[in-house]
Amino acid sequence: MKLKVLYILAVVCLNLSFSQTDDKIILDSIDVYNQFSIRNNDFSIEERLKYANRARQLSIDLENELVILKSNKNLSEIYWDYKKYNLYKNVNKKNLVLSLKLNDSLSFADANSNLGRFYRINQVTDSAYYYYFKAEKLYRELNDKYKTAITLLRIALIQRDEKDFTGSELTSIEAISLLETLEKTDDVKKNKSYIYNNLGLVFDQLEQFEESIVYHEKALRIKKGLKGNNKTTIDNSKNNLALSYKNSGLINKNVKEYNKALKYYIEILSNKNLINERPDFYALVLDNYAHTLYLSNNHKQLPELYFKALKITGSVNPGGYNSIIINQHLAEYYNDKNNKDSAKFYAYRAKEISEQYHNDDLLKSLLLLSEVEEGNLSAKYLREYVKINDSLQKNERSIRNKFARIRFETKQIEQENAQIAKERMWLLIISVVLIISSFLLYLVISQINRNKELKFIQKQQETNEEIYNLMLSQNESIEEARTLEKKRISEELHDGVLGRLFGTRLSLDSLNMSNSVEAIKTREQYIGELKTIEQDIRKVSHELNTDFVSGSGFIDIIKTLLQTQTLAYELDYKLDHDDTINWDGASNKNKIHIYRIIQESLHNIYKHANATRVNISFKLKNNVICLIMNDDGTGFDVNKAKSGIGLKNMKSRVSEINGSIKITSEIDVGTTVIIEAPNYLKQNLL
CATH class of the missing domain: 3.90.20 (Hemagglutinin Ectodomain; Chain B)
Structure with a gap:
C-alpha cells in the first residue's frame, strides 16, 4: 500500500513538471508511466492500462518514433492481459510498420510473434503460422536462441493441433536442442517442460505410448524442480501422463496401465481445494478417472462419477467443451449396459454440443450414434461420419500444404532480398556462368x-x-x-x-x-x-x-507375345498362319529375328499409330514365307518419314534372314508391313 502511495506521489510530481519544456523530463515521465503499467502486483489491470495509454500519448506528443515503439510494445502486453485482443492486434500492426521504419529487427520480430499469438488464439491457423515463422527466422538471424526456441514451441503446438505430428515432433526437438545450449534458468527449464509435454501429446496421438510416457515424465520432473508454486502445471502433466497410460491400456488391453493411470488421477483429485480453484479441470480429471474405472471393468462408482463431473462442468461452463467427452462416456457406458434410451440421450447431447466445436469430437459423436442407433439411423450417422472424416482429412492436408507454402515463400523472399543486395554486374556474371555450367553439365x-x-x-x-x-x-x-x-x-x-x-x-x-x-x-x-x-x-x-503337325510350338510363342503385348497396348488382334510351314526345321536364330520383328512392329504401332486393331498373318507362297502386318492407325507419309531406331532394327533383322521388307501407309487409314523370307525354309516345307 505504501509503495502505491509513492507511485501516486511520483505521478503528481511528474504532472507538476509538465510545465517545463525539457524533453528529458517528458522522457522520464514516459518511463515512469511504463514502469507503473508493468507492475501487475501493485496496480489493477484498469490502472495499468491507464498508465500505459498515458505513456503512449506522451510519446506521440513528443513525436519520437523510438519511444512510441517502446510504449506500444508495453501497451500491447497489457491489452493481452486485459483480453482486449483486437486492440492488441492493432497496436502490433503499428509496431510492424514502426520497427521496419526504424530498422529495429528485434522489435519487428516481437511484433510478428505477437501477431502469431493473436491469430492462434482466434484459431486462424495459417496466419498464426505465417507470423510465427517470420518471427522465428528473425530471432535466428539475431542469434536469440531463447526466443527462437519459444517461437519454435509455438509453431510445434500449431502443427500438433493441425495433426502435423511429424512436423511438430521435429520442431519440438529443434527447440529443445536450442534450450540445451542455454543457461539452465527457471524460464529455460519451464519452457523445456512445455516442449516435453508437447512431445508427450504428439506421441500419444501417434499411439506410441512408451515414448509419450517418457516425455510426460520428463516434463513432470522438471516442473517439480521449478521455484515457486507450480501446482497447476504439475497437475496438468499428471493428467496428461495418466491419459497416456489410459490410452495405452485401451490399445494394448493391459490392466496394469489402467492402474497406473488411476494412481495419478487419485493424486490430482486428493487436492480438496481443486474443485474450487479449477472446477473445470477438476471435472475433466474426474471424468477421466471414471472412464478409466469403466475400461478396467470397475463399475461400482459409475455412473455417479460421470454425473458429478457433468454437474460441475454445467455449473462452470454450461454446454462447454468438456461436457462433450462426459456425455460420450455416459452414452458408451449405457450402451454397454444395454440401456439404449439413456445411451441415445447422451450420444445425441454430445453430438449437439460438439457441432459448436472441433470436428474431431463431432466425428466421435457420430461414430458413437452409429453404434447406439440401429437400422437406417445407424447407417445415416455412419455415412455422416465418413463424409466429415474425409473432409477433415482434406482440410488437414490443405493446412499442412499452407505451412509448406509459407516456409517456401518466406525462404524465397529472403533469397530475393539477398540477391538485391548484390552488385548487378556480379549477379549477371554469376548467372551467365551458372547457365553455361548447367548447360554443359x-x-x-x-x-x-x-x-x-x-x-x-x-x-x-x-x-x-x-x-x-x-x-x-x-x-x-x-x-x-x-x-x-x-x-x-x-x-x-x-x-x-x-x-x-x-x-x-x-x-x-x-x-x-x-x-x-x-x-x-x-x-x-x-x-x-x-x-x-x-x-x-x-x-x-x-x-x-503318326507325327502331329510340326511347328505349333513357335506359333504358340507368337500367340503368347500377341496376347501379352496387345493387352498392355490396349489393341485387338487377329492371327492367321499357314499350317504347312514347318517351323521346327528353322534355326532358332531365324525364329528369333521373326519374333523380334513382330515385337518391334507392335511397339511402333502403340507408340506412333494410335491404332485399335492389328492383323498379323503368315503365308506360304512359292516356298517363300510372307509375314504381313497391318493396323488401322493414323498412318504416315512414307516418303517424308525418318527412319528411327526401331525401323532400322527391323530392316537389319530382315537382312539377317536374307529377306525383304515393304512398308505402305495411308493417312487416317493405316499402315501395312510385308516381309518376305525366300528359300531359307525351302528344305523345311511339307
Missing part, C-alpha cells in the same frame, strides 16, 4: 544417361534372345519326348493288347462249333465286339504313331 549427364540407356537396351536384347533360345530348345526337347512316348504307347498297344485280343477271338472261333443256336448267337456277338475293339485299337495305335 546437362549435356554431359544427358550423354552419359543416353549411353547407359543404349547399353541397357543392348544387354536386354541379348538377354531376351538367350531366354528365347532356351525356350525354343526346351520346346524341342518336349516335342522329342512326346514323340517317343507316343511310339512307346503304340508299340504297347500293338504288341500287347492286340495280341491278347486276337488270341481271345481265335478261342471263341473254336468254340463256335457248338450246335446250340443261342450259344452260336452269343459267341457271334462277342466275336463281333472283339473285332470292333481290335479295329479301334488299331486306329488309336496308328494315330499315336
Whole structure:
C-alpha cells in the first residue's frame, strides 16, 4: 500500500513538471508511466492500462518514433492481459510498420510473434503460422536462441493441433536442442517442460505410448524442480501422463496401465481445494478417472462419477467443451449396459454440443450414434461420419500444404532480398556462368544417361534372345519326348493288347462249333465286339504313331507375345498362319529375328499409330514365307518419314534372314508391313 502511495506521489510530481519544456523530463515521465503499467502486483489491470495509454500519448506528443515503439510494445502486453485482443492486434500492426521504419529487427520480430499469438488464439491457423515463422527466422538471424526456441514451441503446438505430428515432433526437438545450449534458468527449464509435454501429446496421438510416457515424465520432473508454486502445471502433466497410460491400456488391453493411470488421477483429485480453484479441470480429471474405472471393468462408482463431473462442468461452463467427452462416456457406458434410451440421450447431447466445436469430437459423436442407433439411423450417422472424416482429412492436408507454402515463400523472399543486395554486374556474371555450367553439365549427364540407356537396351536384347533360345530348345526337347512316348504307347498297344485280343477271338472261333443256336448267337456277338475293339485299337495305335503337325510350338510363342503385348497396348488382334510351314526345321536364330520383328512392329504401332486393331498373318507362297502386318492407325507419309531406331532394327533383322521388307501407309487409314523370307525354309516345307 505504501509503495502505491509513492507511485501516486511520483505521478503528481511528474504532472507538476509538465510545465517545463525539457524533453528529458517528458522522457522520464514516459518511463515512469511504463514502469507503473508493468507492475501487475501493485496496480489493477484498469490502472495499468491507464498508465500505459498515458505513456503512449506522451510519446506521440513528443513525436519520437523510438519511444512510441517502446510504449506500444508495453501497451500491447497489457491489452493481452486485459483480453482486449483486437486492440492488441492493432497496436502490433503499428509496431510492424514502426520497427521496419526504424530498422529495429528485434522489435519487428516481437511484433510478428505477437501477431502469431493473436491469430492462434482466434484459431486462424495459417496466419498464426505465417507470423510465427517470420518471427522465428528473425530471432535466428539475431542469434536469440531463447526466443527462437519459444517461437519454435509455438509453431510445434500449431502443427500438433493441425495433426502435423511429424512436423511438430521435429520442431519440438529443434527447440529443445536450442534450450540445451542455454543457461539452465527457471524460464529455460519451464519452457523445456512445455516442449516435453508437447512431445508427450504428439506421441500419444501417434499411439506410441512408451515414448509419450517418457516425455510426460520428463516434463513432470522438471516442473517439480521449478521455484515457486507450480501446482497447476504439475497437475496438468499428471493428467496428461495418466491419459497416456489410459490410452495405452485401451490399445494394448493391459490392466496394469489402467492402474497406473488411476494412481495419478487419485493424486490430482486428493487436492480438496481443486474443485474450487479449477472446477473445470477438476471435472475433466474426474471424468477421466471414471472412464478409466469403466475400461478396467470397475463399475461400482459409475455412473455417479460421470454425473458429478457433468454437474460441475454445467455449473462452470454450461454446454462447454468438456461436457462433450462426459456425455460420450455416459452414452458408451449405457450402451454397454444395454440401456439404449439413456445411451441415445447422451450420444445425441454430445453430438449437439460438439457441432459448436472441433470436428474431431463431432466425428466421435457420430461414430458413437452409429453404434447406439440401429437400422437406417445407424447407417445415416455412419455415412455422416465418413463424409466429415474425409473432409477433415482434406482440410488437414490443405493446412499442412499452407505451412509448406509459407516456409517456401518466406525462404524465397529472403533469397530475393539477398540477391538485391548484390552488385548487378556480379549477379549477371554469376548467372551467365551458372547457365553455361548447367548447360554443359546437362549435356554431359544427358550423354552419359543416353549411353547407359543404349547399353541397357543392348544387354536386354541379348538377354531376351538367350531366354528365347532356351525356350525354343526346351520346346524341342518336349516335342522329342512326346514323340517317343507316343511310339512307346503304340508299340504297347500293338504288341500287347492286340495280341491278347486276337488270341481271345481265335478261342471263341473254336468254340463256335457248338450246335446250340443261342450259344452260336452269343459267341457271334462277342466275336463281333472283339473285332470292333481290335479295329479301334488299331486306329488309336496308328494315330499315336503318326507325327502331329510340326511347328505349333513357335506359333504358340507368337500367340503368347500377341496376347501379352496387345493387352498392355490396349489393341485387338487377329492371327492367321499357314499350317504347312514347318517351323521346327528353322534355326532358332531365324525364329528369333521373326519374333523380334513382330515385337518391334507392335511397339511402333502403340507408340506412333494410335491404332485399335492389328492383323498379323503368315503365308506360304512359292516356298517363300510372307509375314504381313497391318493396323488401322493414323498412318504416315512414307516418303517424308525418318527412319528411327526401331525401323532400322527391323530392316537389319530382315537382312539377317536374307529377306525383304515393304512398308505402305495411308493417312487416317493405316499402315501395312510385308516381309518376305525366300528359300531359307525351302528344305523345311511339307
